[in-house]
Amino acid sequence: MTDAITQKGFVIHPGFLDRPAQEALVARLREVLAVAPLFTPRTRRGPMSVRMSAAGTFGWYSDSRGYRYERRHPDGIDWPPIPEEVLAIWRGVSGCARLPECCLINWYGEGARMGLHRDEDEADFSCPVVSVSLGDDGLFRMGNVDRGGRTSSIWLKSGDVVVMGGDARLAFHGVDRIRFGSSTLLPKGGRINLTLRVVT
Ligand SMILES: O=C(O)CCC(=O)C(=O)O
Numbered sequence: 001m002t003d004a005i006t007q008k009g010f011v012i013h014p015g016f017l018d019r020p021a022q023e024a025l026v027a028r029l030r031e032v033l034a035v036a037p038l039f040t041p042r043t044r045r046g047p048m049s050v051r052m053s054a055a056g057t058f059g060w061y062s063d064s065r066g067y068r069y070e071r072r073h074p075d076g077i078d079w080p081p082i083p084e085e086v087l088a089i090w091r092g093v094s095g096c097a098r099l100p101e102c103c104l105i106n107w108y109g110e111g112a113r114m115g116l117h118r119d120e121d122e123a124d125f126s127c128p129v130v131s132v133s134l135g136d137d138g139l140f141r142m143g144n145v146d147r148g149g150r151t152s153s154i155w156l157k158s159g160d161v162v163v164m165g166g167d168a169r170l171a172f173h174g175v176d177r178i179r180f181g182s183s184t185l186l187p188k189g190g191r192i193n194l195t196l197r198v199v200t
């Protein structure tokens with residue numbers, strides 16, 4: 001693990017997870033996804049390119065009715081518990097006494113992206129959102145609390161952890177593109193991003 005980098009209030013921990021830790025995490029996530037399969041969220045503008053699932057008390061969900069947190073997977077089952085390995089990352093970097101209530105799982109296949117947005121559906125912004133990147137490189141764009149203005153971009157690699165707290169908690173961010181096949185962690189390629197959130 002190298003020293004943290006701060007850009008526009010986003011704290012980036014390059015290589016926070018070594019390869020064995022990444023592999024252990026992927027094995028846990030496969031167990032979660034076996035219970036709560038990936039689904040394609042829809043917005044008013046159509047299906048998202050990212051596929052999603054979640055662990056924890058709440059999962060983030062979007063359909064034609066809009067965005068919200070839900071206590072159940074769209075198949076009607078409870079979300080599986082957040083794996084202990086994921087909670088350990090939160091304890092290591094969040095500086096927050098509360099535990100995350102949602103571990104959102106985003107799966108980016110070839111060509112998937114996530115437009116600039118703010119994570120603002122939570123009731124309490126005093127804890128950060130912690131993001132964990134696994135698999136292919138993703139070009140992460142960091143903006144400002146208000147839409148517009150200068151942005152800054154960084155390629156997030158497998159094992160990198162980003163803490164969006166303080167001024168960055170409500171800052172715009174997104175993923176412009178991934179380098180499909182750049183990592184050997186996931187045999188079929190793709191990028192997994194976890195975001196850990198205190199929701200209530
Ligand atoms: O994939 C990423 O690195 C960011 C994901 C994100 O911003 C989100 O799920 O809200």
Ligand SMILES: [Fe+2]
Nearest residue numbers: 117118119173
């Ligand atoms: Fe986000």
